[in-house]
Amino acid sequence: MLVSEMCVTVRDALGNGEALLVEVKATDQLGQTAQICGLPPPISHCNMSKASDQFDDSDCVCSFGMKLTWDINDPKLPQDIKQYDAFQEWTDGYVRFIYTAEDKNAQRHLSGWAMRNTNNHNCQILKKSCLGVVVCSRGCALVDGSKLTLRPAICDKARQKQQKKLCPNCSSALELVPCRGHSGYPVTNFWRSEGKAIFFQAKGVHDHPRPESKSETEARRSAVKRRVSSPHFSQKKRLMESEAGRYHDTGGHFPNIHHLSCMDGSERFSIIAESNFPIQAQHYASFQNAEPYKFAYDAPSHTADTTSPLQKPSNHRLYVPRPPCGYEFAVPSYLGSGSYPAIYKDSSSPQPESDSGKVCAQLNGSQHGMSPLNVHDRSYDAANKHHGWKQILGKGGYGERSEYSPVPANSSHPYHNSEYPCRYTGPASATPPALQTIITTTTKVSYQPCKPSVVKYGDNIYDVKNLQNCSSLLENGPVASYPELKVPEDAGVIKSALAYQQEAPPPKTERAESLDSYRYPGYCSNSYSERIAHPFRYENGEY
DNA sequence: TAATGCGGGAGGA
DNA sequence: TCCTCCCGCATTA
Numbered sequence: 001m002l003v004s005e006m007c008v009t010v011r012d013a014l015g016n017g018e019a020l021l022v023e024v025k026a027t028d029q030l031g032q033t034a035q036i037c038g039l040p041p042p043i044s045h046c047n048m049s050k051a052s053d054q055f056d057d058s059d060c061v062c063s064f065g066m067k068l069t070w071d072i073n074d075p076k077l078p079q080d081i082k083q084y085d086a087f088q089e090w091t092d093g094y095v096r097f098i099y100t101a102e103d104k105n106a107q108r109h110l111s112g113w114a115m116r117n118t119n120n121h122n123c124q125i126l127k128k129s130c131l132g133v134v135v136c137s138r139g140c141a142l143v144d145g146s147k148l149t150l151r152p153a154i155c156d157k158a159r160q161k162q163q164k165k166l167c168p169n170c171s172s173a174l175e176l177v178p179c180r181g182h183s184g185y186p187v188t189n190f191w192r193s194e195g196k197a198i199f200f201q202a203k204g205v206h207d208h209p210r211p212e213s214k215s216e217t218e219a220r221r222s223a224v225k226r227r228v229s230s231p232h233f234s235q236k237k238r239l240m241e242s243e244a245g246r247y248h249d250t251g252g253h254f255p256n257i258h259h260l261s262c263m264d265g266s267e268r269f270s271i272i273a274e275s276n277f278p279i280q281a282q283h284y285a286s287f288q289n290a291e292p293y294k295f296a297y298d299a300p301s302h303t304a305d306t307t308s309p310l311q312k313p314s315n316h317r318l319y320v321p322r323p324p325c326g327y328e329f330a331v332p333s334y335l336g337s338g339s340y341p342a343i344y345k346d347s348s349s350p351q352p353e354s355d356s357g358k359v360c361a362q363l364n365g366s367q368h369g370m371s372p373l374n375v376h377d378r379s380y381d382a383a384n385k386h387h388g389w390k391q392i393l394g395k396g397g398y399g400e401r402s403e404y405s406p407v408p409a410n411s412s413h414p415y416h417n418s419e420y421p422c423r424y425t426g427p428a429s430a431t432p433p434a435l436q437t438i439i440t441t442t443t444k445v446s447y448q449p450c451k452p453s454v455v456k457y458g459d460n461i462y463d464v465k466n467l468q469n470c471s472s473l474l475e476n477g478p479v480a481s482y483p484e485l486k487v488p489e490d491a492g493v494i495k496s497a498l499a500y501q502q503e504a505p506p507p508k509t510e511r512a513e514s515l516d517s518y519r520y521p522g523y524c525s526n527s528y529s530e531r532i533a534h535p536f537r538y539e540n541g542e543y
Numbered sequence: 544t545a546a547t548g549c550g551g552g553a554g555g556a
Numbered sequence: 557t558c559c560t561c562c563c564g565c566a567t568t569a
Contacts, residue, residue, distance in 0.1 A: 109547085117548055118561065126548075129561080155545050156563075185560070214546095547568075555560080 065096040065200065072096075072125055072190040072201040081197045088200075089213065091189070097200040106198040109191045112213040113179075113206060114152040118188065129186035130179035130204075133211040134162060140170035151211035152176055181207040 064083045078098070085097040087105040089112040099106035109115075115128035134150035142148065148169055153159040163174050179186040182204025192199045212220075 116546090119548090119550065119552095119563095120559080121550080123549080128547095153545070154547075158545055188560095545569090547566100549564105549566085551562105551564085553560100553562080556558085 063095065063097050065098040068098070070096070070199070072192050072199060077192065077194045077197075077199055079195070081195075084197065090210065091200070091202045092187075093202065093205050095202050099198040099200060101193060101196045101198050103198065106191075106200065109189075110214065111189060112210065112215075113187070113189075114154060114211050114214075115189055116154050124192060126191040128189045128191070130181070130188070130206060131159070131186070132177045132179040133208045134174050134176050135209075136167035136170060136172050137175040138167065138170055138172035140167060140172060142169055147209070148174075149209045149211050150174065151214065151217045177208045179204075179206055179208055181205045 063085045064081075065085050068078045070077050081098055083098075084100040084103075087099055087103050087110075088095075088097055089105075089110070091097070091111065091113075101107070109126060109128065111128070114131040114133070116131050118127045118129040120127040131152040131154070134148075134152050136148045139147060148167060150162070153162045159176070163176055165174055166172060167174055181187040185204070187202065187204030187206050190199075190201045190203070192201075
């Protein structure tokens with residue numbers, strides 16, 4: 001294929017530097033687009049004002065769901081869906097997908113985020129809201145400088161129980177960081193089943209680190225069970241208990257031992273076993289087979305009736321080593337969950353002002369990482385993205401980790417910002433370009449035209465038109481620099497957490513209190529660059 | 544045991 | 557009135 005047009009999308013999965021997805025789209029001479037390397041469906045906010053429902057793929061990289069004009073609350077949703085999106089585990093932002101009703105994950109309304117059911121008094125639409133993430137109240141740094149980010153239990157009782165537990169790393173209390181990414185309220189996901197399609201719509205941008213994914217949580221538990229039931233483990237356990245007794249008075253310098261006294265059953269054992277006696281690769285299989293990660297979004301179309309050859313091969317995630325940080329980064333990352341829809345904003349299309357529910361605001365700097373009002377949130381970031389257990393477990397925790405090519409920590413890394421060690425904030429600049437954020441406070445979501453040639457990293461959107469070609473990008477790997485990154489002058493359609501934090505009225509006392517209770521020290525400066533150096537992301541552990 | 548879904552209810556705009 | 561979240565309960569894995 002002759003690549004006559006190319007765009008690269010770099011998407012911060014969390015909007016705060018956790019992960020990076022590089023997407024390459026090429027257009028051949030026939031005008032057909034293809035996503036090189038089998039990327040998951042890129043998402044963008046398309047020009048919903050277009051008369052036609054379909055957009056030209058050559059100039060708008062969207063999920064199929066975003067290409068159609070619909071809202072989850074519409075009395076009548078698009079019919080006769082011929083193209084479906086691949087399941088997205090980590091949706092973030094105001095995005096929409098249309099899944100096939102045969103998608104097991106869609107059927108189960110799964111999400112990487114900890115989403116709980118929320119009653120919207122509408123039987124047709126299932127609404128779920130994000131629970132946030134469980135962190136260490138002290139914000140202790142793990143071995144690699146990252147932060148603990150556990151998945152909140154969905155069940156209220158289980159969650160209360162969970163919060164009574166102690167940090168497996170420092171034995172401090174665990175605290176729940178609520179999600180406030182949707183106008184001060186938790187990010188909400190809506191599911192609606194219509195015929196052969198399952199419509200998904202997300203509202204809000206998560207303003208907290210990713211928790212441990214459901215699949216990871218389940219895998220860990222299953223691994224623990226297997227480990228505990230193993231005779232070999234019994235011997236190790238006895239040995240560890242002996243060690244624990246020996247070092248019990250060391251004041252927490254042996255966290256993995258110390259927390260024996262504060263962790264219950266499975267989690268206690270999981271740490272011990274995995275940190276000291278690495279478990280052999282466990283197969284995470286919570287998400288239905290490889291379905292979420294197959295190359296379902298084959299260009300130009302993926303229909304319900306036909307299956308692209310790209311979908312048939314075994315899950316590309318299988319046997320792909322996972323970096324300890326859990327980053328989705330660089331080209332190979334699309335093999336992972338690939339659920340980081342790129343949200344585009346067409347700078348040439350001013351936001352309509354007719355929608356009274358929208359609030360436009362000028363934000364200085366990154367939408368996510370710059371506000372002094374959000375020290376708490378800022379303290380999370382890429383370094384934080386490690387799923388806590390993985391960090392605790394150390395490099396040997398998942399067996400193949402030693403395969404990762406270590407990249408020396410380098411504070412001068414193009415993505416490293418020592419001033420904001422917790423979130424990537426784009427190219428260093430004394431006066432970060434302002435971003436206009438449109439807040440949609442009603443159930444109506446505004447979508448705007450997209451430009452394919454932008455990069456969204458963190459919550460900034462950058463222009464990467466000057467990227468020369470895909471091959472160079474791929475060769476450069478995850479740390480390929482994007483020297484031409486720049487922030488567009490106009491708005492992104494998403495409402496960032498920062499936006500609401502700056503503009504919205506003070507949150508409820510309860511929320512404020514809970515927020516104030518979280519204090520996190522800075523991260524070690526080199527952790528981020530070290531983490532992002534890993535080109536692979538192991539998501540569900542299907543390796 | 545926890546996840547999930549449903550429904551009642553309270554509170555705010 | 558509408559929309560939100562909280563809570564309890566039943567079902568399921």
